[in-house]
Amino acid sequence: MGEFVVETTNLTKKFKGTPVVNQINLQIPKGSIYGFLGPNGAGKTTAIKLLLGLMKETSGSIRIFGKDIKREKIAILRKIGSLVESPSYYGNLTAKENLQLLQRILDVPKERINEVLSIVRLEKDANRPVKSFSLGMKQRLGIAAALIGNPDLLILDEPTNGLDPSGIIEMRELIKSLPERYGVTVVISSHLLSEIDQMATEVGIISKGSLIFQDSIEMLRKKSVNRILIQTSNNVSACNTLLKEGWKGEREAEFITFPETTNKEVAAIIRTLIENNIDVYRVGETKRSLESIFLELTKEEQSL
Known part of the structure; x- marks a missing residue:
């Protein structure tokens, strides 16, 4: 500096x-x-x-x-x-x-x-x-x-x-x-x-x-990181299956979310689900906005 x-x-x-x-x-x-x-x-x-x-x-x-x-x-x-x-x-x-x-x-x-x-x-x-x-x-x-x-x-x-x-x-x-x-x-x-x-x-x-x-x-x-959202036929089973393969997702409403995931990693996750007979309904991406980070910081006064 x-x-x-x-x-x-x-x-x-x-x-x-x-x-x-x-x-x-x-x-x-x-x-x-x-x-x-x-x-x-x-x-x-x-x-x-x-x-x-x-x-x-x-x-x-x-x-x-x-x-x-x-x-x-x-x-x-x-x-x-x-x-x-x-x-x-x-x-x-x-x-x-x-x-x-x-x-x-x-x-x-x-x-x-x-x-x-x-x-x-x-x-x-x-x-x-x-x-x-x-x-x-x-x-x-x-x-x-x-x-x-x-x-x-x-x-x-x-x-x-x-x-x-x-x-x-x-x-x-x-x-x-x-x-x-x-x-x-x-x-x-x-x-x-x-x-x-x-x-x-x-x-x-x-x-x-x-x-x-x-x-x-x-x-x-x-701090404004991308997240991948995946919707499957059985999110509980999908989370357990992926965890065994070293993928840790979090269940959020009807989706499983993964932070900061590369294209190759997304492809590997989907391949793992299909190989285990779990249907993939939807794959999406969302980004945490700077506004949400600012509001979270100023509301909770937590340090980054």
């Missing part, structure tokens, strides 16, 4: 003695799109506010860019862009005027305004009042504002919330382009697995304040 941009150690935040973020150990690799996933109320926004120094942790530590946020908060925050909950803007001002205010505060070159408008594809709307923008355009302006300071880390809290399908696709493509084109590490929180699945390279799943899974999106996808 390469360098981590964000590392937390037993990060905890309690409200009135109740942990909302409970001893989480985030590890966010440099150059990744880290999907921070969990149901509404799981503790995602609280964790993000802790990373941004908007809230003080009850216990634990946060290191960003290898530095302790307690000791070097200002230096760290200068290199972070964020969009938390909803973008802030002055509705009567144009997109360009809103960004000019930030450009002056952050003391970045004026050229950066046009650069970020280009990144979020708002050049043609730069001189329109923001109050006339669609929700998707306002979200893109929020990302432009987060990018204006040339951050190394971009933290986005539910950036596709409330967008229509075309707005979601636009936002997704924009986020996916950032690490490769601009070298930005992106943390994106969401309660929608389908969104994270289409954007993220790494995933952390939080439920009731606890981090219950953290790995690459590929490792999560590997």
Whole structure:
């Protein structure tokens, strides 16, 4: 594993003695799109506010860019862009005027305004009042504002919330382009697995304040295994016969199921059944969806 941009150690935040973020150990690799996933109320926004120094942790530590946020908060925050909950803007001002205010505060070159408008594809709307923008355009302006300071880390809290399908696709493509084109590490929180699945390279799943899974999106996808379903004239006899031959199937409703079975293995199972005078009525395949894995994890809080 390469360098981590964000590392937390037993990060905890309690409200009135109740942990909302409970001893989480985030590890966010440099150059990744880290999907921070969990149901509404799981503790995602609280964790993000802790990373941004908007809230003080009850216990634990946060290191960003290898530095302790307690000791070097200002230096760290200068290199972070964020969009938390909803973008802030002055509705009567144009997109360009809103960004000019930030450009002056952050003391970045004026050229950066046009650069970020280009990144979020708002050049043609730069001189329109923001109050006339669609929700998707306002979200893109929020990302432009987060990018204006040339951050190394971009933290986005539910950036596709409330967008229509075309707005979601636009936002997704924009986020996916950032690490490769601009070298930005992106943390994106969401309660929608389908969104994270289409954007993220790494995933952390939080439920009731606890981090219950953290790995690459590929490792999560590997949990989504295929199963072979076989229906026979006598499933009890079929299971016993196959067990003697070293095949362990499980009876499930009217089927016998076998996990992660190759084509050759399926052929051998069917051959064994026919040779033992057991009729095979139907052979099917089913795949455990990522959604079912996510629901199972967050419901039972069991670790992968």
